[in-house]
Amino acid sequence: MIATYSISFRGGLASGASALAIEQSLGTKSASREIADEHGARVVEIDEGSGMVRIAFPAVNLGSIPTLLVAVVGEALETQDFDRLRLISLEFPEAWFAPYQGPRFGIKGIRGLLGIADRPLLIAILKPSVGLAPDEAASLAASLARGGADIIKDDELASAVSGHDPVERARAVSEALAWVEAETLRPCVYTANITGPVDGLTEMAESLSDLGNVWPMVAEHAIGLDALRVLAGGSGGIGGDGGASRPILCHRAYSGAVSRSADFGTDAAVLAGLARLCGGDLIHCGGIGGKLFDTHEGALASMASCRRPLAHLKPSLPIIGGGYWAGSVGAVMRAIGDNGFGFVLGSGVTDHPDGAEAGMRSVAIALEAELGGEGIESVLDRPEIARAIDHYGAVWQ
Amino acid sequence: MIATYSISFRGGLASGASALAIEQSLGTKSASREIADEHGARVVEIDEGSGMVRIAFPAVNLGSIPTLLVAVVGEALETQDFDRLRLISLEFPEAWFAPYQGPRFGIKGIRGLLGIADRPLLIAILKPSVGLAPDEAASLAASLARGGADIIKDDELASAVSGHDPVERARAVSEALAWVEAETLRPCVYTANITGPVDGLTEMAESLSDLGNVWPMVAEHAIGLDALRVLAGGSGGIGGDGGASRPILCHRAYSGAVSRSADFGTDAAVLAGLARLCGGDLIHCGGIGGKLFDTHEGALASMASCRRPLAHLKPSLPIIGGGYWAGSVGAVMRAIGDNGFGFVLGSGVTDHPDGAEAGMRSVAIALEAELGGEGIESVLDRPEIARAIDHYGAVWQ
Structure with missing residues (x-):
């Protein structure tokens, strides 16, 4: 090596x-x-x-x-x-x-489950990060799903143990998303943050496994990378019969302590590659052009760690964020140059002056305009876009 | 908080x-x-x-x-x-x-098991770090025990999976140390590095538990701090009947990626405190005056994290090292000012020109001279000391 x-x-x-x-x-x-x-x-x-x-x-x-x-x-x-x-x-x-199975679903598996052939995914974060009761989370999730989110994601701070039963919350969100799907005929799933005691991770994932539209999410560096491997391997562990029954979303929180310094530690791209090795299906790779510290090259290197051909490992889907809103979509897509990733959206959606659903729709409209080749300039008259620009400022170049 | x-x-x-x-x-x-x-x-x-x-x-x-x-x-x-x-x-x-039990043995428990009332412990590392066969490890361990080591420690790189069966090695070392103890009438234990797949840690510790003079050792930041908590809790986990049946030695390897930068991450003292919370009985706290990066204040702060009164948690025994030899003993003891810690000794013992046993004895002689109040100057005529100074250089001031 x-x-x-x-x-x-x-x-x-x-x-x-x-x-x-x-x-x-x-x-x-x-x-x-x-x-x-x-x-x-x-x-x-x-x-x-x-x-x-x-x-x-x-x-x-x-x-x-x-x-x-x-x-x-x-x-x-x-x-x-x-x-x-x-x-x-x-x-x-x-x-x-040889002993490492990597992601169980990978990019193709995720696209298949969501019915999305070839565009970036839209991943919306439930905010506030902590403290949402089941009904509040369900209501916000439904708004975001109506607005066009493919995945509703817990914040990395939303813990398995922060005062609300995460299974109860997952059931409420799951049910709400099923109702929206019946309306929109578009699937939208919820990634529930199960970061918590490592001896309870597999059990927690299994307790959510009857909810078809709920996937597990962890902060892989906070639980320890090898605990991710065990979770992805299921209760049978490596070589066992088990294995994650849903894609696992990995949030890199805590890894900045290892990757941020220019002098000591490890490039974020190495850590993203290890998360893939250990079974992460969706892997947070920082951001391009947002508030996070990654350089363009750094974020692209992390994305490459997720996607490049590597032994028998499936590619993982890189997800990026950090202050994105509708006006960020075009610039980020041009920097990346392909559609094999996901946008992570937080207050750039939920703080939209007309609410979370309008905020989410503003991003979906911007994405559609980019994919159509005409860009956000062609949809400036749409109220969701106009109001987003009023609130968030100039479109990114 | x-x-x-x-x-x-x-x-x-x-x-x-x-x-x-x-x-x-x-x-x-x-x-x-x-x-x-x-x-x-x-x-x-x-x-x-x-x-x-x-x-x-x-x-x-x-x-x-x-x-x-x-x-x-x-x-x-x-x-x-x-x-x-x-x-x-x-x-x-x-x-x-409340939910955290901390170290099961703590300083008093460790001293009781080793029969050492009030002096710093001498902890010798088996070198080379990787690759020693069971008989080679046993033979070196016996030499170090004869020379005066209280604990024989695996290197942090000696892995549970590096080509030799760690249980076989532990049995060989255990038997050799029992023979030496029968000779010297002084206990000496072996801390076996079981760092490896996190789903095998508890089983590995249990497979060593019939060896009374073998204690488990892990790199707690590489396995993930919460995996240490689970290991210390035994197979019953938190609240279960289990619990580590031997003191656990924690080596901080990998944590430098988090603690070394002056700008990002976490002070090493915070990490030492978390290792105590999660059940570490002996906790590596870097070094004072050796080759490691810690300042005097930094190392003392890590040691304080291990020992200060804290809720119901027992104090952990801080251990320090990084290039120590017989000539380091006095300076380090003066910097610390008490005896509640352990010296970790590597090539400062095993590279002694007359071999590992003489190297270990040189440190034991230096320690005895310090404890007697006369210092290393009073034993310069002892051949182990004289030869150590020839090889390693001037006594630390």
Whole structure:
């Protein structure tokens, strides 16, 4: 397995690469020849220009997700001789992926369930983030579904344990969405945030599984990436009979602590790839042009981690957000250049001056106009669009 | 619950504090009065001098460890308006701790099992970090135990799945340590690194539980903090009959990605406190004066997180390391000022020119000299000390 790092080391790049390889594998220079050959990491490239180094780790050292994290983002990062140690990418040999099933549904499976052939998905967040009672959540969800949402998503802060029974809330939302679907003849599903005690995740997902239009959602870095793998594997775990019966939506909250610093930690794209490996079907990849920290290149790299061909793993659907509203749709679509993703919409919909349904409709109208090739300029006379521009400001360029 | 942050926000400190409180609770300014009162976070202090702000989170929003992480180190940290957002401390109301049992053994329990009344523990790491066969590990462990180690610890990279059966290795080490104990009449235990798939942790710990001198060890941030809580709770989980039958050693590897940056993430002391909450009995707190990045103040703060009085939680034993050898002992003890911790020793012991047993003995001699009040200067004529100084350099001041 080849790991690429951006490093700065007090003794220079070559010494840093060597220290990194030793610290993160044998931990000593005095290992036996036999152990060193089988378990020692090796420096394979040093690029003085970019400050990048590539280290080859024996796959035998990387037998589980937690072990992988300790090996590639371990104690070397805590040593003061490194002024920068940032993991940029991981390249695994094909055989390493064998035990990992990845997403159960992937992009095709999600599109099939929603009946959406080839356009970006519209994913609306229930706001306020915490505290909505079942009937309040159901009523807001129905408005958003009428307005054109494909998925109604809990906020990442809406917890399985924040004072309202999440199963009761899911039932209420599920029923409301079924009524709307009977009206509109368009499916809309609810992703219920089940982030909570890790020993209750599978049971919680199973308790929602009789609700056909409810999918589980977790903050995969807060529960621990390997807990996502277990959830996706179902109660049988890896190799068991189980397996998630619905697509799993992954929200990257808490991972900013790992990915935001320019000097230490891991590129967000690496984390998105690990979420895919562990079974995330929809994976939050930050944003392009919104309020989040990702650069265009960074967000596109995270999206590529979700979608690029990789062993037997299905592609996951990247979802992006962070302050999007109707006026963001065109600019974001042009930056991405294809339709294989989802828009995540929060207050850019729910704070619309005419309410959440009008806000959602403003985005659906903008999307339709983009897909038709004429853009938002062709629908400026639609009241939902005009009022959105009044409230949110200029259309993004 | 009061969270203290160091922040820098493009719109100024007061706006940043307000944005943080909103983003990490309601997620909108248009919540109903009722929901805002029950679930909204509030700014309670802004200190323009230090750039610190204090935010009060409703405890009802923080019903599990994963939910807590999303709430206090969540998406606000990913928004580009924050140039710095670093969590410094958490203060919980007493009642919040009720569901958490913390360490099962704590400092007193560990001292009781080892028969050590009041001195720092000596914890030696098996090196090389990965790849030792059962007989090699057993032989090295026996040497270290003869030299005076109280605990023989796997490296954090020694995985449950790296090519050797960890149970077989644990049996071999356990047997070797029992032989040495019969010789020396001093107990020495082995902490076996069971970091690996999270759905196998409890079973792995149980499969070692018939070995009285083997304790489990995990990298708690790599498995996910809540998986530590489940492991410490035993197969019954929270409220169940189970519970760890041995002290659990926690190695903070991977957490540097969260704690190292000066601008983003979380102080290491917060993470140490969470490891205690989740049941860590021995908790790695970085180092003082060694190769790790922690400042003296930072390491002491992590140690305080382990030991300070806190609701019904027992104190955990902080352990520190990072390049220690016999010549480090006095300086580290003076910096700490008491004996309630453990020294973690790696190549500062195993690379001793006369071998691991002599290396371990050099540290035990140095410790005894410190405890006797005369310091290492009184034992410079002991060959283990003289040879250590030849190899490792000057005694730390």
